[in-house]
């Protein structure tokens with residue numbers, strides 16, 4: 416019997432045609448409203464369910480961001496303890512936020528890679544589940560449910576706009592399109608400048624490791640995309656575009672005013688495409704934008720970004 420999912424079915428809204436510079440009504444898939452605040456619960460929830468069904472009694476994850484929060488929410492629903500391993504550089508407020516979800520916070524190493532390796536070894540040693548933030552087939556299978564929902568709702572769309580970090584969401588969307596017989600539908604893959612590891616790979620025609628992440632969109636801050644995601648470039652139509660941090664922030668503010676929902680700049684990046692790359696989207700009739708959400712945003716943070724990027 417299939418397990419009933421830990422994520423919820425999120426609303427699908429249609430904007431007025433004057434919402435963006437495209438002049439088109441846009442479909443918005445509101446994954447910001449997932450119980451974990453982002454789409455991540457789709458894949459992370461499925462991965463954790465599978466692991467627990469196979470006997471895992473604990474969950475380990477190394478992300479202090481939305482993947483970690485999703486693991487915490489999944490662990491709580493499944494009744495198993497969750498430990499999030501973070502490097503020493505993780506700010507106190509992030510540690511507090513993780514602890515508030517009920518997950519244990521363990522500090523290890525000076526960079527993410529060290530914390531991650533520690534999470535992997537703890538999980539292996541204790542036969543526990545390990546949650547990678549973007550690189551696992553069950554994550555892609557879980558993320559694909561967002562496309563299932565849009566198809567089930569009967570919405571007609573002819574391209575999908577999504578932001579890209581390590582590419583788990585992109586891989587899920589491509590899988591969702593394929594399993595619904597929509598392999599012709601292209602995906603516009605958006606990154607912020609300073610976090611554009613997919614764009615760099617497209618240009619170089621091979622996977623690239625960025626020397627550093629310089630964008631404020633830290634949920635997009637994977638220095639390299641997953642190998643599977645790079646391989647998808649050869650089999651699915653994926654157009655890689657970038658926006659600036661300022662453009663992503665402007666889109667967050669516009670979305671907050673228009674829909675009264677806060678999203679991270681990582682999500683603002685996808686929303687920004689309808690204004691920044693309006694010409695690209697105007698080639699389509701009915702774009703679908705994945706509003707991926709994220710909890711790393713408050714009104715005060717948006718105000719700070721507004722004064723830093725938009726008032727000169």
Ligand SMILES: *Cc1c(COP(=O)(O)O)cnc(C)c1O
Nearest residue numbers: 481580581582583584681708709
């Ligand atoms: C994780 C995340 C992304 C990027 O997802 P990837 O699977 O790493 O590409 C984008 N936006 C938000 C809010 C996220 O949490």
